[in-house]
Amino acid sequence: MFLSLCQEVQREREQMDKYTLYMVFGFCVHGFIEHFPGHTKFLEINISIGTPPQYFKVLFDTGSSDLWVPSLYCTRKACGKHSKFDPTKSSTYTKIGTKHHIEYGTGSVRGVIGADQVTVSDSNTISNQQFLETVFETDDILLNATFDGIAGLAYPPLEPDGMTPIFDNMIAQNLVELPIFSFYLNRNPNDPVGGELIFGGYDPCLFTGNLSWAPVTQKDYWQIQIDNIQVGGTIAFCAEGCQAVVDTGNSLISGPPDDIKQMQNLIGAHLNNDTYFIECSNRSVMPDITFTINGIPYPLIPEAYTLVVSPVSCFDMNSPNGSFWILGDVFLRAYYSVFDRGNDRVGFAPAVP
Template sequence: MEVEMGTIEYSGEISIGTPPQYFKVLFDTGSSDLWVNGSTISNQQFLETVFETDDILLNATFDGIAGLAYPPLEPDGMTPIFDNMIAQNLVELPIFSFYLNRNPNDPVGGELIFGGYDPCLFTGNLSWAPVTQKDYWQIQIDNIQVGGTIAFCAEGCQAVVDTGSSLISGPPDDIKQMQNLIGAHLNNDTYFIECSNRSVMPDITFTINGIPYPLIPEAYTLVFNDNETQLCMSGFDSFDMNSPNGSFWILGDVFLRAYYSVFDRGNDRVGFAPAVP
């Protein structure tokens, strides 16, 4: 399935009903609901929103969300869409994979494969991390280094691999320190950096199950044009979410653009490999 890239999110098209009605949804490993807004696989339950408390969907490039997390994250007891695919033998293997294109000018924003993965879209071999809790796609981070020095999670911490999150998020105090370490400055609740400074900014490395996953400055910054002026935004933001083992980090699209990801329900693990440019 081709995935379309929006400003800072990725979405693709599904159809519901007979005759089919088409909806553009965000494929989200951080939730388990399937919902769309309005006025698949047989017997798939979904939610329809008829009123939103704010203008999120009015300004979004998608119509709803297709949750790909574990069933316990579905509060109403509905079977998530991927679990139905497995139960109905619609996938060759109980895995799915994401490639998120880094080029905003490419008409194809990426690729989502249900039942397999494409080795042409990454280099080297997949390295695996076990799922530590089966609701989100939660894994263990060994440490986070800035410029080669351990700065966060020195004794390990939990992280959620989330295709539905645009940025990399972490505890507020850690993210404030991260912004200082990369030289980001706050302006109207958003952290920006000088684009010309990216050549001297440090690499950020996430060590997961003993494997280092570095991000160069160009990978963890987002570039926008505002009235012909180029702006560079930090790819980190704060999100205070606790698990039984402490605060979460969220590895969103900023991380997943750099690393091809494979979500393996059969073995409860997540695989990463460097994504092709």
């Protein structure tokens, strides 16, 4: 059954551009991966806010809960080249006025909360969605970014000011048949479609085998348990288990600083300006890194856990301030991911090339 469905979907895909909506098990929005200084990659998707619609390119982020876009009143340099929301031009806008501040690992934003209708695809509009209209953004988060804002897909407890996350409103307003969403990040740099995000379902054409599930261990981030981490077939980290966050808003794999430092030594990387680099020619002899999650091994070959930044130089992992690991887009390009709010679990399966 899946084969005929996949063949039909593929025929439809060939007739669509990268922004087109189509049905699989839910509604799907195509995104695209942009490159910008720093050589990180994110899946960015167009949304609209207000009536008539004002368009924004946002990063859908499982590592946060907030929806925010720049306000018309943001004068920071970081806001300069980005689309800005003008509340005076929307007939469906409601002023909330509560001040709110968001901290990320790479910067911060602050502004005031408003509410309006938000459209994620041509026919799926969320009513009365609260969002942050930012009036201040640190340069390090958006100055060189190609996305205008961030749409958080984590659990509501991350939201102290009471803004309901966008996916929770989709569920409450019966816009999705199932309380799940799924990500596919395309590994082919020449494909104009950088990936797909499906709300309300998943696409069996985009992975092989069966989904394997890991329960969420803490309902704020999409946090799961890692059994162990192997380097070259030998357990090197998390021998007694450790916690990890599945984060589409992080381009790399991150971990506790001491573990990352030891990991770099094991794979032969060197530190330069707070970033670990390797010679790309060495990737053929570098070890695989395997994350075992709920009894299932998820290996990453060197070409998967490194990013090419020049013909001879690659970089791989970073170390945030924290005690848990972060499985970012490096991991998620290799494995299709399904986020199940109904059963509080995350599913993985090998992604198609």
